[in-house]
Amino acid sequence: MVMDRRSLLPNSSKKQTVTTYTMTTTEPIAMDDPTTADDAISRVPTVPVNPPIAQSENSASAEGLPSANVKLVTRNLRFFYGSVQALSDISMSIPVNRVTALIGPSGCGKSTFLRCLNRMNDMIEKTRVEGDVLLDGNDVYKPGTDVVELRKRVGMVFQKSNPFPKSIFENVAYGPRLTGINGRAELQEIVEKSLKRAALLDEVKDRLNDSALRLSGGQQQRLCIARALATSPEVLLMDEPASALDPASTTRIEDLIFELRERYTIVIVTHNMQQAARVSDQTGFFYEGQLIEVGPTRQLFTTPTEKQTEDYITGRFG
Amino acid sequence: MTGPGLLNRQRRRRIIASMFAFSCAAAATLCVVVLFLLVGKIFSEGAAWLNWDFLWNLPSRHPEKAGIKTALAGSLWLTGLTAVISLPVGIGAAVYLEEYAAVSRWKKLFQINIANLAGVPSIVYGILGLAVFVQLFTLGSSLISGALTLSLVILPIIILATQEALRGVPDSIRHASYALGATRWQTVRHQVLPAAMPGIMTGVILALSRAIGEAAPLVAVGAMAYVPFVPSGPTDQFSALPIQIFNWAARPKAEFHQIAGAAIIVLLFVLICMNVTAVAVRHFYGKRVRW
Numbered sequence A: 001m002v003m004d005r006r007s008l009l010p011n012s013s014k015k016q017t018v019t020t021y022t023m024t025t026t027e028p029i030a031m032d033d034p035t036t037a038d039d040a041i042s043r044v045p046t047v048p049v050n051p052p053i054a055q056s057e058n059s060a061s062a063e064g065l066p067s068a069n070v071k072l073v074t075r076n077l078r079f080f081y082g083s084v085q086a087l088s089d090i091s092m093s094i095p096v097n098r099v100t101a102l103i104g105p106s107g108c109g110k111s112t113f114l115r116c117l118n119r120m121n122d123m124i125e126k127t128r129v130e131g132d133v134l135l136d137g138n139d140v141y142k143p144g145t146d147v148v149e150l151r152k153r154v155g156m157v158f159q160k161s162n163p164f165p166k167s168i169f170e171n172v173a174y175g176p177r178l179t180g181i182n183g184r185a186e187l188q189e190i191v192e193k194s195l196k197r198a199a200l201l202d203e204v205k206d207r208l209n210d211s212a213l214r215l216s217g218g219q220q221q222r223l224c225i226a227r228a229l230a231t232s233p234e235v236l237l238m239d240e241p242a243s244a245l246d247p248a249s250t251t252r253i254e255d256l257i258f259e260l261r262e263r264y265t266i267v268i269v270t271h272n273m274q275q276a277a278r279v280s281d282q283t284g285f286f287y288e289g290q291l292i293e294v295g296p297t298r299q300l301f302t303t304p305t306e307k308q309t310e311d312y313i314t315g316r317f318g
Numbered sequence B: 001m002t003g004p005g006l007l008n009r010q011r012r013r014r015i016i017a018s019m020f021a022f023s024c025a026a027a028a029t030l031c032v033v034v035l036f037l038l039v040g041k042i043f044s045e046g047a048a049w050l051n052w053d054f055l056w057n058l059p060s061r062h063p064e065k066a067g068i069k070t071a072l073a074g075s076l077w078l079t080g081l082t083a084v085i086s087l088p089v090g091i092g093a094a095v096y097l098e099e100y101a102a103v104s105r106w107k108k109l110f111q112i113n114i115a116n117l118a119g120v121p122s123i124v125y126g127i128l129g130l131a132v133f134v135q136l137f138t139l140g141s142s143l144i145s146g147a148l149t150l151s152l153v154i155l156p157i158i159i160l161a162t163q164e165a166l167r168g169v170p171d172s173i174r175h176a177s178y179a180l181g182a183t184r185w186q187t188v189r190h191q192v193l194p195a196a197m198p199g200i201m202t203g204v205i206l207a208l209s210r211a212i213g214e215a216a217p218l219v220a221v222g223a224m225a226y227v228p229f230v231p232s233g234p235t236d237q238f239s240a241l242p243i244q245i246f247n248w249a250a251r252p253k254a255e256f257h258q259i260a261g262a263a264i265i266v267l268l269f270v271l272i273c274m275n276v277t278a279v280a281v282r283h284f285y286g287k288r289v290r291w
């Protein structure tokens, strides 16, 4: 499967791309200077696609073409477990090199949505998906799509940590090995780099050959993050990656996410509002299988347009 | 009035409870005692005959000269060939059923059939082996016919044990592998099979120890009691330990019963070795793999 990065979004996504733009230009919360070019442009919501932010920050990969600022798009995505509908008409754009946070009460479909993006839902029997998921403009549900290739590009960290019953080293090296990297030195380098980025290396560097199952819950979670990083995906889907971590490790993971955002597109599910506010550029609020509201994180948290969103983030339910 | 009545009832209940415990203990003891009696009798009769010559002598009409060399060799050949045939087929079938086949009516039908086949008496497989391998495929009463027939006997056991082991591997392991961009084959090969290996090995060893003890299907395919040579290849005629034991035990002379006992000791020794291996495998891996 050759995904053409430069291909334009199909015309049918016009409506989508308009909404995309207002979201994509989210400035990181930290840099709140209204005089920056980025921000100035974000005030012009009528520009349909391709805000300069994408060009200025990603000119290397974007090549100044319109679809470059959106990595993933879902259009009217519906998902069914048997006859039970878990997602209804989710239309959402996920900007490149940005962090998108998904929040919402338990059971609202965040994990289901995440699994739709790399087709992990294919594994579950008797499920059905409708609508489109476009990665760089190509429908990942198109017949003939190479799912294996897709999953190499769209990595995932699961809600429950699931290390392989092998050594720490083998856990992280598994992904690179699949792609044909076999040199011990090369693997060692990748493993150490990945563990370091997942803030785990210091704790395990003397026992890389110990079983991963002997790590603590939080260490296992970071190991799973390291394992996902080792394959250098373009998009990283993280389902509550910090749910079993202490505050210090959580901070490190958040720092990591912030750092990774320069090279990856990240979608993170979290139940922690502060975390969503801290790390993400865009936030989507799910409720009962619907995407109630999506927008720049700061805007969603300060001036939500929907009553349900406001109730949720102020803790009135969920 | 509740006083004595209640006490009585309590006493009755205690007595029933202790009687039940006693009967269970008695049943367990009986099993062990009978087993010890059997083993004891076999050892008292056979142990005296057990020596190096007994293992290395050819069968003979004279009990003092008779040995189990050819029968033991035949059993080892059979076990080896049976393993070579039934392992790939059995494990392959189980992997297909668990990891590849979609849930369907056919799969369910297949599954029920395998479970039933595991319960079919082995003589039935013997007759089948005689008709198919010996006659139809004209393999004759050879080692390969015997091994193929024994494979039929233990295939359902291997398939069921392997399926059980594969089902014990949590789906989260498969998902983790797929999410890293592994193909189905890579996932099976690098994650699922290694994780299931202790269970599979245990099942395989137990199935093979069943094969080693089988006599009926071998009689049906025409194994012989008197084979004066050690088989040199899969197409040779053969004998096997259970056949030899059966043959000696059926003779009127008391000495033959005693050397049958000696052969049983050898067979038991082989079986115990295999079972110990199974336990060791489970123990060794069990320490490493825990979900």
Ligand SMILES: Nc1ncnc2c1ncn2[C@@H]1O[C@H](COP(=O)(O)OP(=O)(O)OP(=O)(O)O)[C@@H](O)[C@H]1O
Pocket: A081, A086, A104, A105, A106, A107, A108, A109, A110, A111, A112, A113, A124, A159
């Ligand atoms: N494998 C499955 N089979 C059937 N129903 C499922 C399955 N997985 C999830 N569901 C249902 O789909 C709905 C959405 O589940 P999902 O796991 O996506 O929720 P979530 O938002 O991730 O919740 P949480 O925050 O608790 O993780 C729930 O009602 C859940 O019961």
Ligand SMILES: [Mg+2]
Pocket: A110, A111, A112, A159, A239
């Ligand atoms: Mg979830």
